[in-house]
Amino acid sequence: MRPDDDVGIIGYGVYVPVYRIRTAEIARVWGKLNDDLPVEEKAVAGPDEDAVTIAIEAARYAIRRAGIRPDEIGAVYVGTESKPYAVKPCSTIVAEAIGATPNVLAADYEFACKAGTEAFQASIGLVASGMVEYAMAIGVDTAQGRPADALEYTAGSGGGAFIFAKKSHETIAYVEGSYSFVTDTPDFWRRDGDRYPYHMGRFTGEPAYFRHTVMAAKSLMAELGLRPSDFDYAVFHQPNCKFPLKAARYLGIPEEKVKPGLVCSMIGNTYSGSSMIGLAAVLDVAKPGDRILLVSYGSGAGSDAFSFVVQDAIEEKRDRAPKVSAFLSRRKEIDYSMYAKFRNKILM
Amino acid sequence: MVTSAYWRTRLHRYRLVGNRCAVCGKAFFPPRLVCSYCGSTKLEECKLPERGRLVEYTVVYSAPKGYDVVVPYVVGIVELENGVRVVAQITDVDVNEVKEGMEVELTIRKLPEQLEGGMICYTYKFRPVIG
Structure with missing residues (x-):
């Protein structure tokens, strides 16, 4: 897909x-060998954090780099599967907190x-159609894995926010094109109502992640x-450290x-935030x-592919907010007991 | 927290919006109806700086209902860059690493959920400066 007007x-x-x-601490608790763990460690949301608070933080940094007024943003979209409310948007809270309300899509x-x-x-x-001047897209999760399940080793917390506008001297990277395969x-x-997800092992790799990504x-x-060979960097969704490297080999x-964009060994799989934090890590360098x-x-399943070309504005804008590093x-570092308390795994 | 009270104060909580006396120029947080310096009732909304310095703090071990999962936690007085002082929780810190004078910045966090099925309240807190 290519927009009629260039967007970045x-x-x-x-x-x-x-x-x-x-x-290794999770493996210790559940008596697993720790010689083949999918990541080194994962980021854990604190007791006062959720997908909304992480989205607000990322959004505020994105506005700082963009150098625009928040009330100029015409759309705020929050992508997540960790919604604090089953019914009530995260995006309205985020839009209000950053100062984008009330004349905004959310x-x-x-x-x-x-x-x-x-x-x-x-x-x-x-943005390309001219319906809004600036649109913000956020990917964020505070992913939960069932205790002792394979997902518990990777399900992490984090997010990224990106602001799009028509291509100009303010553009950090413009979109050459995109493709969605679903x-x-x-x-x-x-x-609905379940606390933890289920996964079907035999579908996870080849027919799901690799087929759609490739x-x-x-x-x-x-x-x-x-x-x-035309690409200088490649960023893939990072459910573990092996899958993105194998997709690259394919x-x-x-x-x-x-x-340069592979961050999952230090923060785990941040779900909707994963490929977006990876993209930010690449833009940082x-x-x-x-x-x-x-x-x-995304499981269920589909992949969105984009080609971005980095522009001169990156040099001046990247230091306006903290980098991924x-x-x-x-x-x-917390142990399993604090993790269980923070992530609400102890029944009170 | 009562839903209507939370809704009414959301801009103060989400954006650190206070007010400033139109006569003597003093700024306040939370916003006041009457200037405590000159008695004027002409006060204008103003966005406050998001960085400051921890002036004083205490560690809470005996907490109200709902806060038991975050005990011990730190509550402090933060002097913002324009001199306005804000009382707030200091988050993302261990109690033994908090120091008077430390540089802190605004963060929006949730308050403990006090009622099952109730509203989730988000508010201003401060944390050590990142980067």
Whole structure:
């Protein structure tokens, strides 16, 4: 998909909670061997944090980098599967907190781990059509894994916010094109009222993550007439450290182009925030002219692929707010008992 | 918290909006109806700075209902860059690392949920400066 008018990112921000639990600590509690853990540690939302508070933090940093007034933002979309309310939007609270209300579109998106990039697509369309001048897309989660389940080792907390506008000298990276690849695939779900999700092991890898990620990336490249070697960086959804590297191998993209955006070993899988924090980590280090491939993945299932080309404004804007590296080095380690208390796993 | 009271104060809570006396220029948080310096009732809404310095603090061990999961926690007086002092919780810190004079910045966090099925309240807190 290519918008008629060029659209790009003019501001971005991320937020990752300060608390970390090492996966070796989770393995200790459940008596598992810790020789093949999917990530080193994961970020844990504190007792006063949720998807809304993380989204507000990321959004405020994105506005700071964009250098716009919040009341100029015409749309605020929050993509998450960790909604604090079953019915009441996160986006209205976020829009009010950042000062975008009341003349603003606001809605929540849900598509497992790709809700944030789904909001990218909507934002790009709204901006390109001229319906709004600025649109903000946020991907955020405080993911929960059932105690002792494989997902408990990776389900983390964090989020990213991106502001889109028509291409100008303010653009950090413009969108060359996007592609969405979606099927009905039962790899992961959570029923209404259930606290923890279920996952179907045999569907998780090849028919779900890899098929959708690779097909979206290949179709995007075919549509834009690009080859894997045309990209300087590649960012994929990061449910663990192995999947993004394997997807890159399928696409013929070398590891060194993936590693700058690979943050899951330090913060875990931040679900809707995952590929967006990865994109921010790449923007933190990219040079003008670099081309970035971004491919999200959401269970259920689908992938959104984007090609971004970095512009000169990145050099001046990236230092206006904390970089991803600042959040990776800011950490307070907690043990399983504090984690259980923070994440409301102890019945009172 | 009563839903209507929370709704009425949401801009103060979410954006640290206070007010300023149109006569003598003093700023207040939370907003006041009457200037406590010159007695004027002409006060205008104003956005306050988001950074400040922790002037004084206490550690709460005996907490009200609902706050038991966050005990012990820190409540302090933060002097903002324009001199206005705000009483707020200091979050993301261990009680043994809090120091008077530490640089802090605004963050929006949730208050403990006091009623099952009740509204979730978000409000201003301060945390150590990031980056």
